[in-house]
Amino acid sequence: MENSVETINKIVNAQSIAVVGASANPEKWGYKTLKCLLAGGYDGKIFVVNSKEKDILGITAYPSVDELPEDVELLVILLPAAQVPGVLRQGIRKKAKGAIIITSGFREAGREDLEEEILAAIKGSGLRIIGPNIQGINYIPNKMCAVVLPLIKKLGSIGIISQSGSVSATVSEWAENEGIGISGMINLGNQVDLCETDFLEFFGEDEKTKVIAFYLEGPKDGARFKDTLKRVSGKKPVVILKPGRTAAGKHAAVSHTASVAGDDIIFTHVCKQFGVMRTFDMDSFYDTVKIFAVQPLPRGRRVLVITSSGGAGSLTIDELNAQGLETPLLSAEVLKEISSRGKSDGITYSNPLDIPSFDLSEWSKPLEVMMRNDVADIYLFSIADPITGVEKVIIETMKSINVPVVVSYMGGGRSEIAGREALQNAGIPVYSTPERAARSIGQMVRYAEFRRDEDNVKN
């Protein structure tokens, strides 16, 4: 059998798809899935299989996979569970490389036997399965939105692997709404065949993917998962959201060690060892993924805060320091250069660089000096007033340097809405509070340090 990554590559880049169990009823998953595939702009051939209809959404329907006019690379199956093994056997005859089984009613409904039947049907054929019991998969480079929902079209660099359709849908919607987009979204479901580790490996090698967002409940094969996680994390950032931190998971055991160690503590610590960012809630999961998706890794841990507000500035510095980051004061040379160009009375030339002004020239003057000097490894703009047009200054002054730029924007009303959009379109991540921005920077700095340690990336 060819290796899993090669197969997954063929599946996500399939040039023909049969939607088996497509429906003409807009309430049915079989309709929604076909609709998403069409609306996503899929360039390959789409076949529709439905035993009752003549055509659906303008596409000719065939009564069975066997009766399709030609071979097909990928099956997307929505028929009832009992019919799935038969469909797979037909797919194999049509030389299909993969099947995405959206249908539920397997192990989760007490029908392990149907899963065994599925595996028996594909044995030795080379056809591999994603699912069953999933909302589908989306691979944007191939415009293949093979999901019940949501329709996501924006190409970005986030690869999502999820044991929950709701989590993957939410992250991809947030990413699309913020103009960041995703590279792909894989829902795992019952994982009868291809499992989370295969997809971790796939996204690890996928050139379109810069960061992996992974919602995990528990891996299928611990040993392989461990090795793959370690290897992939040395290549690109892996952010995990895993529930279970409050579970009673303490080991009932004889040893002292076991009585101290909940399962979750070990998971958290080993993630840290491997440079994997384990998060505990949706906000920090997405916040962390977002910063990696659009910004380069920082070279160090010095952060310069530029703010419009004393309060926001203090909160920002506090959280940065809590993250163990450095917020050095401006050097004498930098201050001298600023003085030589004329200081403004209202501005505090420190860290935070506090510019309580609506006059954009007050913003650009000191920033230009910063750009010419190596004052920070990361710039964090903590805007907390409606500074109309400040986004233009940020985008303009920052485009010449290759260091991460992050914005926290609050209290800005209409100016904030316009500013946010412009910043996001320029690839600058915007957070709604200084704390969320600072925590995300903390994650990025720690990961960058992990990667700089050669021991962690040589494997």
Added chain:
Amino acid sequence: MSKIEYKEKEQQVMLETEAITLLKKYDITYPEFSLTQNNEEARLQAERIGYPVVLKVVSPQIIHKSDAGGVKTNLKSPKEVEKAYEEIIRAVKNYDSAAQVLGILVCRQAAEGQEVIIGALHDEIFGPTIMLGLGGIFVEVLGDVTFRACPVSRKEAEKMVREIKGFPLLSGFRGRACYDIEALADILTKVSNLLIDNPEIMELDLNPVRVFEIGAEVLDARVITQRKESSI
């Protein structure tokens, strides 16, 4: 998920003498000791090893030796050793009349130092994982521990030591002694090797490990393995 439930039928506790032999194979230091069968022998071995000594019961049925009154420390004379020997035998019989006593371990009493716990668990996801924490309340009350999946390199072991919140207590906080962090990191790496080579180990407690200004020693070892096929 990665839950390890203690199942009497599937797991067994190594005798401390066996555990020590295993540690020695990996060059992990344990104070000089001798397994003795009677009072007289215990006294002779104590003389040979040099006072003060510690006496510990060796019995397959007694896992928590201190709870059973099976440990006596800081014994400074032949008289104290003889008395302690009798007391241990009595206490253990009292604790569990069916307990089979294989002997009493006479060990050199270790010098003062900072106590830490090195532990290990077989995790269902990550396989052998190793734990470090400061001894006593630091682990139990404050949960100040750190874990790694094995293998643990020497550099990673040093990171573990620096990572625990109680690290200042090892590194000369307010005029306290500076303890031998390198020796501790050394033991961690050796234990990691031991765990990789012996996948049948399900749990391990080296509690305490005493760290001195120079060197470190394991003072007590508890190793739980999967029961061998033959003994089921």
